[in-house]
Amino acid sequence: MVVGPQQPPATRPDEPRCVAVIGGGAAGLCAARHLSAAGVPCTVFEQTGNVGGTWVYNERVGLDQFGLPVHSSMYRNLRINIPKHIMCYPDFPFKKDGRSYASHQEIRDYLKTYAQHFDLLRYIQFFSHVKRVAPQGNKWSVIVEELKTGLVCEHIFDAVLVCNGHYSVPSVPTLPNMSLYGGFSMHSHDYREPNRFAGMDVVVLGANASGMDVAVEVSKVANTVYLSHNQDRIPSRLPENVQEVRGVKEATSDGFVFLDGTSVRADAIIFATGYEFSFPFLSPECGIRTDNNRVTPLYKHLLHRDRPTLALVGIPYTTVPFIIFHYQIRYFLATFLGRVPLPSKEVMDRETEEDLKKHLELFPARHTHKMAELQWPYLRDLAAAGQFEDDMLPVVRAVYDAVEDDRKHRLLVYRSVEYTVTGPDSYERVMPVNGVNGVNGVNGVNGVNGVHQHK
Numbered sequence: 001m002v003v004g005p006q007q008p009p010a011t012r013p014d015e016p017r018c019v020a021v022i023g024g025g026a027a028g029l030c031a032a033r034h035l036s037a038a039g040v041p042c043t044v045f046e047q048t049g050n051v052g053g054t055w056v057y058n059e060r061v062g063l064d065q066f067g068l069p070v071h072s073s074m075y076r077n078l079r080i081n082i083p084k085h086i087m088c089y090p091d092f093p094f095k096k097d098g099r100s101y102a103s104h105q106e107i108r109d110y111l112k113t114y115a116q117h118f119d120l121l122r123y124i125q126f127f128s129h130v131k132r133v134a135p136q137g138n139k140w141s142v143i144v145e146e147l148k149t150g151l152v153c154e155h156i157f158d159a160v161l162v163c164n165g166h167y168s169v170p171s172v173p174t175l176p177n178m179s180l181y182g183g184f185s186m187h188s189h190d191y192r193e194p195n196r197f198a199g200m201d202v203v204v205l206g207a208n209a210s211g212m213d214v215a216v217e218v219s220k221v222a223n224t225v226y227l228s229h230n231q232d233r234i235p236s237r238l239p240e241n242v243q244e245v246r247g248v249k250e251a252t253s254d255g256f257v258f259l260d261g262t263s264v265r266a267d268a269i270i271f272a273t274g275y276e277f278s279f280p281f282l283s284p285e286c287g288i289r290t291d292n293n294r295v296t297p298l299y300k301h302l303l304h305r306d307r308p309t310l311a312l313v314g315i316p317y318t319t320v321p322f323i324i325f326h327y328q329i330r331y332f333l334a335t336f337l338g339r340v341p342l343p344s345k346e347v348m349d350r351e352t353e354e355d356l357k358k359h360l361e362l363f364p365a366r367h368t369h370k371m372a373e374l375q376w377p378y379l380r381d382l383a384a385a386g387q388f389e390d391d392m393l394p395v396v397r398a399v400y401d402a403v404e405d406d407r408k409h410r411l412l413v414y415r416s417v418e419y420t421v422t423g424p425d426s427y428e429r430v431m432p433v434n435g436v437n438g439v440n441g442v443n444g445v446n447g448v449n450g451v452h453q454h455k
Contacts, residue, residue: 017158017336020045020142021123022130022281025053026111027163027313030089030325032120038333043155044120045128045144047071051115053165055108061190066147068129071168073210073275074104076193077217081209082320082403083419084110085427086396089322092117101415133160134283135307159309159336161329162279166314169278172271173205176250183254184268191270194218200267203228203256205248211272212411215242218270226264228256236411277315286310293366299348300355300382301369302328308335308342319375320400323392327382334386394425402429 017040021031024046035042047068050056057074064070080087083100084107092114098106115121125144131152132143142155170187178185184196188210198221204211207229219225219239227238230247238244246259248269255265277290287306289296295315297305304310311332316324334340342348359368371378376397383390399419406414418430 018042019159019161019336020133020140020155020157021161021163022133022142023047023053023163023165024051024124024126025055025163025165026322027165027325027329028053028161029111029115029120030322031161031163031313031329032123033114033118034326034329034333036118036120036123038337040333040337042123043157044124045130045142046124046126047129047147049126051121051124052108052111054167055104055111057104057108059192061192066127066129068147069168071165073167073189075188075191075214075217078104078213079415080104080107081213081407081415083399085419085421086320086399087322089114089326090391090393091326096420099415100417100419130281132283133162133281133310134285135310138309140309159311159332161332162282162310162312163314163325164279166277166317167275169276170271171274171276173273175248175256178251180253181251181256181269183266186268186270188214188270188272189275194221197222197268199223201265202226203245203248203264203266203269204272205229205269206272206274207231207234207244208272208274214270214272216412226256226266228258230259234411236409238411279312288312294368297352299342299352300331300385301378302332303335303342305345305348305352315369316371316375316378318370318372320396323379323396324371324375327379327386327392330388331382331386334388340385340387393421395421395423395427398425399427 019035019040019042021028021042021044024044028044028046029051032042032044048056048071054072054074056072058070058072060070062070079101084094084102085100088094094110127147129145129147130142131145134141136156140157140160142157142160143152144155145152168189170189172187191214194217197218200222201224202218202222203226204215204218205228207227211227215225215227216239219242222241225242226245227242228245228248233244245262249257249259252263255263256269257263277293277295279288282288287297288304295312298312298315299305301315302311302313313328314321314325335342356368358374359370363370379392380390403414406417413432416432420428422428
């Protein structure tokens with residue numbers, strides 16, 4: 001290992017304050033866009049050779065060419081599950097052509113275009129692996145390895161924005177007797193395409209977005225797919241060879257026993273059981289803790305309450321993510337540049353407890369960063385507290401709510417519906433030809449074709 005020179009430990013009073021951005025995905029690019037627009041010098045450390053983060057599809061699984069875990073969880077045929085017209089950054093819309101439910105390649109191309117449009121590539125250091133972040137007085141020490149050369153350097157920054165994504169470290173439950181199981185097992189993080197499951201009986205454990213997507217795709221080649229979960233029964237029609245079963249109690253040598261006592265033989269199991277928040281580069285001195293999927297001590301799911309020049313971007317989930325990044329970065333900037341004062345620690349602690357209570361009224365304790373319907377007041381609160389423009393159009397929520405209902409009741413065909421945003425609070429919804437699978441039109445009229453206007 002080669003150790004490079006340490007940067008000067010402090011900036012002069014007349015020098016601009018510098019910010020480190022960890023990750024060049026959607027959140028990191030958004031950070032660079034707003035930091036540069038505000039005249040704040042920044043460096044984006046990106047571990048790979050591309051912008052886009054998890055949206056950069058990689059056939060490879062396991063470790064990359066540098067021996068680091070492959071970051072992306074994209075599978076080959078993935079299409080987004082909300083229309084691109086509401087998924088985009090508010091200040092950079094998607095092109096109007098193409099399908100509403102874009103492929104991962106289209107999202108990656110959008111992010112590349114975003115980076116080019118705002119001239120962000122000049123701020124990015126590619127193949128840069130952040131090894132350690134630690135407080136150093138009122139600044140931050142960031143130790144980075146240049147992967148191509150092995151050179152390790154320490155950089156000093158006034159603030160750190162952690163934008164490393166949260167869909168790359170699999171959460172795999174411990175199943176009793178799993179060591180006895182003789183079949184194939186994998187996490188959906190490593191799922192790329194269904195052909196290896198041809199003719200198999202497959203258990204997919206987990207029925208959230210990735211679990212249902214994987215189950216439906218695998219069903220096209222598998223003999224039977226057992227979709228294992230403990231939620232309410234899925235109200236949508238499923239493929240004929242997909243059976244809903246309860247959660248897994250234990251493994252056997254050739255299959256699984258479910259919580260209701262039933263059992264099946266299975267050739268494979270796919271864990272669609274989500275991801276862990278992971279910040280391996282944050283030193284213990286940073287004081288960031290994760291317990292039962294809750295990251296603390298964060299104010300507004302973003303700022304370290306004791307060290308507010310450290311921000312963890314994109315912690316909230318079940319959201320319109322690019323819009324969340326767009327608001328969080330601007331709130332960070334407002335506090336970092338002193339445009340708005342932060343409340344006292346006592347007030348931040350009290351507000352955080354009140355927010356926690358709201359979440360626990362709606363979600364289990366493991367999901368205290370889940371947003372869903374709470375994302376709308378969260379965004380308004382960030383804009384009000386940061387005194388910046390609340391520029392999300394009302395149509396975003398309207399389309400989001402319509403899509404949520406479609407995903408729930410028309411799982412197999414909802415991506416066939418096309419959306420066109422026609423105004424700040426209106427959109428057109430083009431239903432599948434011939435009312436495929438009884439997709440509902442306006443006012444619940446089944447199988448209606450053509451264009452429906454909503455305002």
